[in-house]
Amino acid sequence: MATKVILGDILFDPAPRQKLKFNNPRVIAKLDIPGAPPVNQDMGEDETTLAWDGILVGADAYRKAIQIESLKDAGQVIQLIVTGFPELCKKVRIRSFPWDLVRQDRVEYSIELVAEIPPPVVSQVITTYAAAPSDDVEQASSPAPSGNTYVVKEGDTLWDLAVQRCGDGTRWREIADANGIMDPTTLQIGQEIVIPF
Known part of the structure; x- marks a missing residue:
């Protein structure tokens, strides 16, 4: 045919x-x-x-x-x-x-x-909310984490640290900003930096 x-x-x-x-x-x-x-x-x-x-x-x-x-x-x-x-x-x-x-x-x-590209399939998201705590239960409040310190080793890059710590290398800029790093190629072995996540 x-x-x-x-x-x-x-x-x-x-x-x-x-x-x-x-x-x-x-x-x-x-x-x-x-x-x-x-x-x-x-x-x-x-x-x-x-x-x-x-x-x-x-x-x-x-x-x-x-x-x-x-x-x-x-x-x-x-x-x-x-x-x-x-x-x-x-x-x-x-x-x-x-x-x-x-x-x-x-x-x-x-x-x-x-x-034509078919429109994306959007599934309905069902959100459940926990009941509000009663007044007689004491709530513990924890401060927001300020990050962890890390000592730079040979071969480390901001990209690799962002991949290791949060699974997304594009977040390297957050590490640079948290440490005032203007040039990401200037990391020094032994330098202590804060990882904000």
Whole structure:
């Protein structure tokens, strides 16, 4: 059975030439931390794109090209169906649609679609509150922790200390601020610093 490509109510017949290009990259951010090696952070999926080249043929070829151009200009979300490939069936927008009018009954084109990112699923959070303490129960109040002291060892960086102490290297600035460190590359072996968390 031949694959059919349908965009909204437009059937691409004949189907796209040779191949359908699918791209679903991830965004990787490089964090350059003073005094530490660079860290690559996975930021998640980037936009998914689908693209192909083809020919519209038949008495309605020019009308189809104008219809697709109108959908692109409107920025409408359209359902894409690729028979036999359910993972490619997505709600999309048309990013680009360059086309060449060869004749009234023949239009050569390229098309690039961007898949809509579904909205995040938000689950309901149920919060329970403890009953207020009775007056006859004495409440102990503890002062907020002021932090722990740490003696810098060879190879330590503020980034590594933030990772070790709170699991997040991007909080290195809090350690620097708590100790009045202006240049994080100036840590000295044996220097005593306060870790505020």
